[in-house]
Amino acid sequence: MGQINPDKTFAIIIGTSVYQCEELHNLESVYDNMYGVNDVLIRVLGIPTTNRIWLTDAKRSEILSTLKDPGGRAAEFETLIIYFSGHGIIDEDRSNYYLGLKETDLDDLGDTSISISKLSERLGNRNWNIILVIDACFSEKSFETFNQRNFFIMASSSRSATSKYPLNEENSAFTSKFIEIIKNGIENGPED
Secondary structure, three states: OOOOOOHHHHEEEEEOOOOOOOOOOOOOHHHHHHHHHHHHHHOOOOHHHEEEEEEOOOOOOHHHHHHHHHHHHHOOOEEEEEEEEEEEEEEEOOOOEEEEOOOOOOOOOHHHHHHHHHHHHHHHHOOOEEEEEEEEOOHHHHHHHOOOEEEEEEEEEOOOOOOOOOOOOOOHHHHHHHHHHHOOOOOOOOOO
């Protein structure tokens, strides 16, 4: 995928902290995760603030609309970064993976949350480089149904494990490391 051109990169930062469904507990560190990721995208990677959108506890329709035409300027971009922090849900027959939203109803996942296949479909067949970062339980499951050409997925957990949201920590375990790597690089990684 190579290095990104910050001026031709758009970032969609999605986080769901509050859930109406009793079975899905609220996630306090989601807002801090979003702020931390936003900060490194702007300050470290140099993505202009005009090239990102922030969707906090957003409705399904708002997220799907944003995915279809990021910033209303989709044709201008080469790279799309999508970051999600919140609950990840696998349906009963274990075939689909969903991003949990504020209005998610576990008995109606298809209409109240966003499946990875729907996310992929909504992006269309543009010639973007897509970086999908999912900080949610069972997020490795997303690899099975995301269908784009040039993409890279980072998942916070295996398809059978929960993600770690340590109590009294500013960020989840995954997002904390993600931010650290963007800021400092990887030890023994390639030189710039």
